[in-house]
Amino acid sequence: MKNNYRMRLARQEDLPALTAIYGQAVRTGRATGDLETPGAEQQRDWLAAHLPDRDPVYVAEHSGEVVGYNALSLYRGGRGAFRRTRETSYYVDSSWHRRGVASRLMDHVLAECVGFQVRSLITFVLAHNEASIAFLGGYGFRLWGRLPALAEISGVAYDHLILGRRV
């Protein structure tokens, strides 16, 4: 299944699809700290700030449809000591869950990180995002930090976890 997806860099034309997928994640109340889906201008700026040879955004395509994406980001703004670290954030269209999309994207990201000389990959996850934590566990990510009760969603406080692995 994993091999049915084409990996490529995200383009401006993908923004409606990326925003729709992110909007689904926002509405779950467990996948991101955003409580509202960002607007078109904000999304354009977000993508423009991700440089292909530094902190790219990759999409998974199936039959021409964008079904998920994985965005790399600099950690702490890319300060020198952290130049070999990236944060990964990934979102899959809900109608494509459990079909290997996130896995294929993560395989691709890990391979690309070698080329970028990235040594550590981290992700920030809300403690009640069981699906993402299970997914990360399968990729060898381990708990590297817990920020207690940092998030508040619908009046409930949740810990923010940092999971990481070496590339």
Ligand SMILES: CC(C)(COP(=O)(O)OP(=O)(O)OC[C@H]1O[C@@H](n2cnc3c(N)ncnc32)[C@H](O)[C@@H]1OP(=O)(O)O)[C@@H](O)C(=O)NCCC(=O)NCCS
């Ligand atoms: C987490 C998420 C990205 C997983 O994407 P996916 O494409 O469904 O994942 P895959 O099909 O590659 O799953 C690989 C493995 O991860 C684990 N996994 C994935 N979803 C899971 C779930 N809901 N519950 C338990 N384990 C899960 C399983 O071990 C799975 O293997 P299996 O299907 O053979 O059992 C997806 O649920 C999603 O987009 N969630 C909303 C956004 C989000 O939470 N993003 C992460 C923010 S930190």
